[in-house]
Amino acid sequence: MHSAWLKDEEDPLIRRISVKSSALASLTLDTVEELQVLNYGIGGHYEPHYDFARERERAERQFGDWRGNRIATVIYYPEEQTTFTEETGNRIATVIYYMTDVDAGGYTVFPEIGVKLIPRKGSCAVWYNLKKNLDGDYRTRHAACPILAGTKWGMYFTPITFVINGSMREAKSLIVRVKVNLVSRGQKQI
Ligand SMILES: O=C(O)CCC(=O)C(=O)O
Ligand SMILES: [Fe+2]
Structure with missing residues (x-):
């Protein structure tokens, strides 16, 4: 895609x-x-x-979580890291x-x-x-x-x-x- x-x-x-x-x-x-x-x-x-964006995803990005296949979830929306903050909603x-x-x-x-x-x-x-x-x-x-x-x-x-x-x-x-x-x-x- x-x-x-x-x-x-x-x-x-x-x-x-x-x-x-x-x-x-x-x-x-x-x-x-x-x-x-x-x-x-x-x-x-x-x-x-x-x-x-979900809180858990944000937390994972911030602190890293290498268990299981969570990393796949993290990379679906790499842009979310900057797109969604407390300020932007x-x-x-x-x-x-x-x-x-x-x-x-x-x-x-x-x-x-x-x-x-x-x-x-x-x-x-x-x-x-x-x-x-x-x-x-x-x-x-x-x-x-x-x-x-x-x-x-x-x-x-x-x-x-x-x-x-x-x-x-x-x-x-x-x-x-x-x-x-x-x-x-x-x-x-x-
Ligand atoms: O193309 C679709 O049918 C869905 C695409 C989608 O879910 C997305 O870009 O977030
Ligand atoms: Fe979608």
Whole structure:
């Protein structure tokens, strides 16, 4: 899996996607991370993980823990080491856009709640990683299944909690899936 981070200033298109995502998540853009574009080739996948950082992971990074296979957990999100501190907060929500259909495989799965999202070009899913009290919601554990045929492009958008000016709405269901008018360079609107 390859990924790249895109800043709003880089293109008005990026800014439009950010604004759209903030509306979808009902959260402001004040403390949002950069938009992340993901690409998976054949066999590309993402092991089960949480998008929010956990205290234990932080502690392990700080003090080191070489028992068992914990080291694997630590390296999933090397950037979290600097991304999540007491000052910057945690990832409150995730918005994922599927930019391609995948010929086979590539589902985003949530094993704790038995949900699978089949990548469909132009669709989008939103979920809240944190509960209202800002504790991590462990039901959001998810993974990207291996690509069996074709390729998968996605976009990830993650507001973090530092200063929440937006109201955190009570999601009716944990994962909200919506159809978006996905952008391409020729299109003016998203
Ligand atoms: O590509 C997917 O389906 C999920 C990716 C993901 O979970 C992540 O980037 O945090
Ligand atoms: Fe994730």
